[in-house]
Amino acid sequence: MKKLWGGRFTESLDTWVEEFGASISFDQKLVLEDLQGSLAHVTMLGKSGILPAGDVAKIQEGLRSLLQQAEKEELAFSIENEDIHLNLEKMLIEQIGEVGGKLHTARSRNDQVATDMHLYLRKEVQDVIAKVKDVQQALLGQAEQHVETIMPGYTHLQRAQPVSFAHHLLAYFWMLQRDAERYQDSLKRINISPLGAGALAGTTFPIDRSYSAELLGFDGIYENSMDAVSDRDFILEFLSNSSMLMMHLSRFCEELILWSSQEFQFIEMSDKYSTGSSIMPQKKNPDMAELIRGKTGRVYGSLMGLLTVMKGLPLAYNKDLQEDKEGMFDTVKTVKTSLSVMAGMIETMKVNDGKMGQAVKQDFSNATEIADYLAAKGLPFRQAHEVVGRLVLTCIEQGIYLLDLPLGAYQEVCPLFEANLYDVLQPRAAVQRRNSEGGTGFDQVRQALEKAKGYL
Numbered sequence: 001m002k003k004l005w006g007g008r009f010t011e012s013l014d015t016w017v018e019e020f021g022a023s024i025s026f027d028q029k030l031v032l033e034d035l036q037g038s039l040a041h042v043t044m045l046g047k048s049g050i051l052p053a054g055d056v057a058k059i060q061e062g063l064r065s066l067l068q069q070a071e072k073e074e075l076a077f078s079i080e081n082e083d084i085h086l087n088l089e090k091m092l093i094e095q096i097g098e099v100g101g102k103l104h105t106a107r108s109r110n111d112q113v114a115t116d117m118h119l120y121l122r123k124e125v126q127d128v129i130a131k132v133k134d135v136q137q138a139l140l141g142q143a144e145q146h147v148e149t150i151m152p153g154y155t156h157l158q159r160a161q162p163v164s165f166a167h168h169l170l171a172y173f174w175m176l177q178r179d180a181e182r183y184q185d186s187l188k189r190i191n192i193s194p195l196g197a198g199a200l201a202g203t204t205f206p207i208d209r210s211y212s213a214e215l216l217g218f219d220g221i222y223e224n225s226m227d228a229v230s231d232r233d234f235i236l237e238f239l240s241n242s243s244m245l246m247m248h249l250s251r252f253c254e255e256l257i258l259w260s261s262q263e264f265q266f267i268e269m270s271d272k273y274s275t276g277s278s279i280m281p282q283k284k285n286p287d288m289a290e291l292i293r294g295k296t297g298r299v300y301g302s303l304m305g306l307l308t309v310m311k312g313l314p315l316a317y318n319k320d321l322q323e324d325k326e327g328m329f330d331t332v333k334t335v336k337t338s339l340s341v342m343a344g345m346i347e348t349m350k351v352n353d354g355k356m357g358q359a360v361k362q363d364f365s366n367a368t369e370i371a372d373y374l375a376a377k378g379l380p381f382r383q384a385h386e387v388v389g390r391l392v393l394t395c396i397e398q399g400i401y402l403l404d405l406p407l408g409a410y411q412e413v414c415p416l417f418e419a420n421l422y423d424v425l426q427p428r429a430a431v432q433r434r435n436s437e438g439g440t441g442f443d444q445v446r447q448a449l450e451k452a453k454g455y456l
Contacts, residue, residue, distance in 0.1 A: 023322050024077045027084045029329055031075065033119040034084050035067045037112060037195060040215035042103055044196075048208050050106060055099050062096040063103075084116070085109045106207050108199035110229040110317040115195040117328070119216065121238055122190050124332045125183050131339035132180045132245070133456055136173050138346035140452055143169040147445050150427050151266065151356035152365050161368055162360040162427040165351065166449070167440040173452050175248040182241045190234045193218040197228035200316035226316040232306065232324050239303040239327065242335050246296040249342055253289035256345065260286050265355045270348035273341065288345060292338045299334055302327030360427040364392050366402055369430045370421070377416045387414045 039060060046056035066088060069075050081087040086109075092100035143166035153163035193213035196203070202225045209221045222228035259266035269286050277283035309323045360366075367388050374384035390413055395401055403425050410417035423429055435441035438448070 022079045023083045023325065024079060024081065024087055026326050026329060027113070027116075028077050028087075029325075030084050030113075030116040030120055031070045031088070032067070033116040034088055034112070035063055035070060036119060037115045037216065038088070038103060039063050039067075040212045041107055041195060043215060044208055044212040045102075045105060045205075047211060048206055050205050050207065051102055055102055058096050058099050059092070059103050062092045062100060065095065066091060083109070083113075085112050106198070106203040106205040107196065108229070110199050111194045111197040111225075114197075114229055114231070115193060115216070117235065117325070118190055118192070118194065118218070121234060121328070122187065122217075124336075125187060125190060125238065128242075128245075128332070128335055128339070129180050129183050131336055131343070132176050132183070134343040135249075135339055135346065136176050136180075136452070136456060138343045139169050139173045139176075140449065140456070142166075142346060142349070142351070143173070143445075143449060143452075146351060146353065147442055147449070148428075149351065149353040149356060150360055150431055152359050152363060153440070159359075159363040159365045162365050162430050163440040164431055164442060164445050165353070165356060166445050170445070170448055170452060172248065172252050176245075177452075177455055179241065179245040179248060182244070183238075186234070186237045186241060188219070189237060191217075191219045193221045194228035194231070195221075197222060197225035200226050200229055230313065230316045230318075230321070232310055232321065235324055235328050236303070236306055236310070239299070239306060239331055242299050242331050243296075243303050245335060246292075246299045246338065249338055250293045250296040252342075253286075253293045256289045256349070257286050257293070266352055266359075268350040268352065269345060270350075272348060273345045288341050292342060295334050295338060299331050302331045357427070361403070362401065364395070364402060366425050366427060366430050367392055369424050369433075370402065373421060373424050374414065374416055379414070379416060 042051070042056055042059045042063070045051040046053055051059075066075065075087075075091065077084070077087045081090050089100065089104065092103065094100075146165040146169070149165040150162050151165045151168065152159040153161045153168070193209065193216060195212050195216070196207050196209035213219075213221050222231070256267065256269065258264055260269050269284070269289070271284075273286070273288040274284050275287040277285065305327050306324055309320050313320055370388045370391065371381065371384040374387060375381045379387075391402065391405065391410065394409065395405055403422065407417065407419060407421070410421060424433075431440055432442055435444050438444065
């Protein structure tokens, strides 16, 4: 089969080599974007007087016909035509005749593919942002129901201080808010047009790059043609942002997995997001949470893969850049699916507030309250810390908790203790009193909920 670029060649590629070099197996995902870019390009060629109106009309008609077929998934692609660009150009020529070959005037596959990916990521990033908001909405829904549900807060995975469960959930809301803002900011760099940069040096034709950019809804154009065709920063930024997002989802999934275990029993995952065991009939496994945790490494891999591809590339375009697409496509799919599953898991999980409340009565997470109590009475905090440490040790030796220790035992260690100490030690009081801005106090959490709603 004669290649569209084959004029200077006397031998054909072996079939297996041709398959190695072809990208149509994956870049066919860009079919709609490629046709949209071609429509804008040929419209610009007509406006600039580069192609006659009759030719432009024929090409536009052919491209719109292909677009309709593409939307219905009726197009058949071939390895012999290598990539999405040559496949569509061949189809266009077959449909409207040799005039279809004029479409490629004043452009290269180099600026064409870059344009396609800008269009693709612009659409997908906006979709990802919407799905991030869905997860945030699910978090708010649970948080609103559990402002006064008290659970142990942890550091080092050891019980530290009691907190509002809503406060814990809202920590993830704000992580996701930063993710959404990073994606939103990246659109400034995604939404610029490389179209018209040519292979690397621009073109001799009097094109109007700003006009084609306007037709495609871009905010502007790349100012340097070599940068335009070789830049993949916008994909790297997407992969980096996605890696951080997946890291946040993975952290929460780790907690959901722990909380749903027999040891914690803080939550129960819905059957819709759990699976069983083929051998142990009692099992209910949080597989969807585990999969999100696992797929985080997949997204990291795509980022590291493209960074490695890019690190040694001289200007301008190199075939190595064909490796920019599969990781991008896979990450889009992984992130969008993970977000949808995450929203569903959060919305449907059952919270065992009784177990959470019981947990904070059977630990020493209220120890800081006594240190603060003594500090408020004028004892230097470091001395207060020492006093409470000794009291905790006494309780451990006796197999009891701080609320069980009699007042006399407290006063033997420090005469500043009074009977109101037991009110301070109550987990609910410990949470309620933490009303510093951004803290876990119930009033602060309610204020945080209202602020969070404003971001959605």
